[in-house]
Amino acid sequence: MTGSRDQGPLDATDRRLVVATQDGLPLCPRPYHALAEALGLPPEEVMARLRRMLETGIIRRIGAVPNHYRLGFRANGMSVWDVADAAVGELGPRIGALDFVSHCYRRPRHLPVWPYNLFAMVHGRSRAEVEEKVGEIAQLLGPAARAHDVLYSTRLLKKTGLRLVA
Amino acid sequence: MDAKDRQIINALQGGFPVSETPFAEAAARLHMTEDDLIARLRRLCDEGHLSRFGPMYNAERLGGAVTLAALAVPDERIEAVAAQVNAHPEIAHNYARAHDFSMWFVVAAEQPEQIPAVLADIAAETGLPVYDMPKLEEYYVGLRFEL
Numbered sequence: 001m002t003g004s005r006d007q008g009p010l011d012a013t014d015r016r017l018v019v020a021t022q023d024g025l026p027l028c029p030r031p032y033h034a035l036a037e038a039l040g041l042p043p044e045e046v047m048a049r050l051r052r053m054l055e056t057g058i059i060r061r062i063g064a065v066p067n068h069y070r071l072g073f074r075a076n077g078m079s080v081w082d083v084a085d086a087a088v089g090e091l092g093p094r095i096g097a098l099d100f101v102s103h104c105y106r107r108p109r110h111l112p113v114w115p116y117n118l119f120a121m122v123h124g125r126s127r128a129e130v131e132e133k134v135g136e137i138a139q140l141l142g143p144a145a146r147a148h149d150v151l152y153s154t155r156l157l158k159k160t161g162l163r164l165v166a
Numbered sequence: 167m168d169a170k171d172r173q174i175i176n177a178l179q180g181g182f183p184v185s186e187t188p189f190a191e192a193a194a195r196l197h198m199t200e201d202d203l204i205a206r207l208r209r210l211c212d213e214g215h216l217s218r219f220g221p222m223y224n225a226e227r228l229g230g231a232v233t234l235a236a237l238a239v240p241d242e243r244i245e246a247v248a249a250q251v252n253a254h255p256e257i258a259h260n261y262a263r264a265h266d267f268s269m270w271f272v273v274a275a276e277q278p279e280q281i282p283a284v285l286a287d288i289a290a291e292t293g294l295p296v297y298d299m300p301k302l303e304e305y306y307v308g309l310r311f312e313l
Binding site for chain 1: 174175178179180181182184185186187188189190200204207208210211213214215216217218219220221222223224227228229234236238248251252257258259260261262263264265267269270271297298299300301302303304305306307
């Protein structure tokens with residue numbers, strides 16, 4: 001659960017760049033130049049730092065971040081699976097590769113109350129659509145999945161995301 | 167939203183260029199003008215179809231730590247427990263889910279040692295066992311909505 005430290009912490013300039021972009025890029029023809037001007041940095045340096053953060057995985061991707069609920073994907077099912085430890089390393093990436101799975105992780109069991117070790121988040125326009133997709137996962141996992149459940153979200157109680165402060 | 171908006175959302179969930187005129191490059195690939203693309207993205211953000219347009223950061227690679235934790239909250243205590251949990255600034259998301267394990271929240275902190283401290287506080291404040299479910303392996307993270 002601890003963060004990867006192999007890249008070292010961000011330097012002060014990276015940090016300013018993260019703070020300046022975590023709510024989005026300026027929507028103008030030369031967004032990196034606009035950022036550079038706001039931060040008092042050369043545009044080339046802003047672009048080089050962003051490219052480096054992309055290469056090292058600090059930035060997962062740059063683009064449109066959809067609001068799935070607003071886009072009509074109202075059903076959000078967290079499917080959880082009890083998959084044999086020997087098989088989960090091979091099966092997990094195959095579940096993650098399904099185009100309707102937005103997040104896929106192996107997590108610890110809490111026996112006896114929580115036997116599930118594979119989590120795959122499935123979004124759909126309705127619960128019926130989510131159930132159909134969960135059926136596809138079940139088929140793919142086959143007998144390696146000893147049990148599963150789907151936890152539908154009923155309410156968003158808080159959403160802020162990790163925030164760096166200036 | 168029209169077909170062009172959907173095309174933009176489908177095509178631009180990643181891969182936006184880091185260059186002098188990235189909107190012009192992205193627009194050319196979508197067979198539209200730079201002005202049209204920028205105007206549409208502004209509108210999609212303003213109307214809430216997009217949460218934002220820009221970099222998606224990996225919280226852990228920023229030097230912080232993240233975990234997912236669950237609580238089995240009795241129905242009648244959901245509101246009160248949500249208030250106790252959400253009062254911690256480290257709580258990034260919190261969802262109620264239809265299950266005995268009825269509350270699921272993500273704890274994100276800049277200092278990894280804050281995470282067990284927050285979980286211990288929540289256990290003490292609510293009197294409920296906190297089930298810590300940090301990711302052990304990541305198989306995929308992303309949102310690839312096809313509209």
